[in-house]
Amino acid sequence: MGLPTFKKGIHPQDHKTLTNKKPVEVLPVPDEVFIPLQQHIGVSGEVLVEKGEEVRTGQVIGKSEKFVSSPVHASLTGKVKAIDQFLHPLGTKVTMINLEKTSDEDQWDKLSIPADWQKATVDELRNLIWQAGIVGLGGAAFPTHVKLAPPREKKIDTFILNGVECEPYLTADHRAMLEMADKILNGMSIIMKILGTENGFIGIENNKPDAIEVMQKLVTEKYPNFIVSPLQVKYPQGAEKMLIEAIVHRRVPAGGLPMDVGTVVNNVGTALAVNNAIMDGRALIERIVTVTGEGVNDPKNLMVRIGTPFRVLIDACGGMKEKANEVYMGGPMMGFAQTNLDVPVIKATSGIICRETAKKAATKIYPCIQCGSCVTACPMNLLPTRLSSFAESGKLEEAETFGILNCIECGSCSYVCPSQIPLVQLIRVGKLQISEAKRKKVA
């Protein structure tokens, strides 16, 4: 237990054995895909294609000239079937480009890449990452080129590769580290060149000893300046602030960003995408998705095209069991519940989890017994029980003094609450009300 970690946090059952021994299978290109114009935090792009137009794999079909944005690409070779509002995994209908496959062979539209990336300029590399539509694949989907362009006054001296994957069930990053370690570490080298940093850490939780071994071996052979950092298993260690504290013992100031402590964190999937863009000129059109849970017949790790409907993935895993009654995108701690399986895989889809649960409406909510479990669990050292009651009673000013805006919504408080109070859910509502009130004030 001498391994580093952050303070507090929780230990949920990880359920990773369902898929952690299963190699990534490539899912055949689906007959049609639905590609949302906006899959990232930032400005939404504009549609660049028309209905009926032929598209090639990797062709840009939507983009914006604004810096905090990310283009989207055709993930198959075919033609535009429709451009319309379709259901998004986050529950709303958004503009999507519906593509229909016309050829099983991919006709690639590749990025023009430098012959030797080591000789390319930083701006060139960053621009390629932007063009490739790379966003944080850990789940937040923040445009990577923006993260890799810190203001000049922020000196970045440390890069951390996030291979923690602390959410239960998910094994996509784990399998990527086992099977594509070389590409990931090459992607990491590229990122570190862009940032101009010397210190590179690879954070992996101790429940993935095989991944630690593979990475360590490769680091010793080819990347002697990297450090593999095994970590204690704890949720939410994959959160940037927690990971930075665990590995380099720096505390990101409240309201600040990792760059404020000279650190940048990227997910292993992101590093892989960076490698594929710079080395092969391939835009981000596919990702690894873990399809798992007790509700699916044959859980798998799949390499799928962005835009593939969930249904296709679940069918490829032997379909859902009769009794499965809950499906969400992402891990069970922060994932989004789905009403429908026709929604597409987006860049931030790390997993699709099908489970069987008891009806949640039947859960009895007891009053808060002041047990302090949530206080012990909160990685941000907040008082969730106070925050949620402030939020519930509309005491927004007090909630703000108690630091409600620092909540990272990891859900640890709700997870441990013996009274089953929806703590993080109430806190979310409070945060939303505060930011709305602020927006009104500005307007």
Added chain:
Amino acid sequence: MEEKTNKEMEDGNDPEKSPAADQQKGEASEPAAPVKKEPPSEEPAAKPKPAPVAKDPRDKLYKADKAYIISSSPHFHSGSSVPKIMWSVVGALAPATFMAIYYFGMPAVVMITACIAAALVTEIIMNRMKGESLTINDGSAAITGLLLALTLPPSLPVSAGVLGSIFAIAIGKQVFGGLGYNIFNPALLGRAFLQASFPVAMTTWTFPNTAKYAAVDAVTAATPLGQFKFEKIVTDYADLFFGNISGSLGETSALAVLIGGIFLLVMKYADWRIPLSYMGTVFILGGLFWYFSPDKYPDPLFHMLSGGLMLGALFMATDMVTSPITNSGAWIFGVGAGIVLVIIRLFGGVPEGVMYSILFMNAFTPMINRYTRPRYFGEVRA
């Protein structure tokens, strides 16, 4: 957290057959575009029309094959629950209860049963009066009844115990709003009520039914603390530890209380900071007095083992509802209770002060919570 399910289309299309589903999607999305373009042509009639949403042909695409449970994350729960915690506390009191029955026999059984029953009945009546569903299953009323019984002298009339139990639940807990809202520990409040109402009966003690006291003729006895305070007699530590002394039903055997308490601490149903700081303060402060005048004051070990300190520190001061939620608050709470206890024991008019010391600090809990907000991650305080 209940949520809506999405059951829009009832068509008999098998969702598993993807070609069929795809065809359906094709039909559904093709006409979608023209429909979208209609509104401009009928510009003047552009009134808010909610109806078209339901008729949106694209909804055919989203025929729900099943009603899924929709809730906000997290979708996982640790499985801990209020009843689990409360009934575990009841279980943790089993050794002390067993020792009470072993030493005091039938009267102990009657007193304990009567107090629990009175607590449960009062809870039910209060639930009914407040028009809420029954809350006896959560186990908190049973704890109150049992804890109260364990703090009473064995010779107390059962009717008094029942009265204390009723007071504890009705006034100590339910008038504040029930579980989670009370300011004072209900069992201790019930005991304080009895102490005020029946001062003589509440301080009349009997010897346990053991060989040691078989020859003793006396009907009443003094507790070890009382003996020391008024007669300067020190009781044998082994007797204190195993409970072969006169005293309240459950507080006689330090060992039995300790076993249950350790269980609570291991299960994390009690915050270890509170018993440690409470007993630690009594040990150090009591020890200081003893060090400077050993003939006048008892030694710290005697403080630890006598009276209801173990029971109070492990089972009452740690009551979640009435103790602070912050870590630093827990330390303040324990130290404060320890200081109050030593002052009462050494300088007060009564030999024992566990009850008052905890009740005293209970009153400060909301304030302690308020002023001990921990510094959140990355917070810079001016």
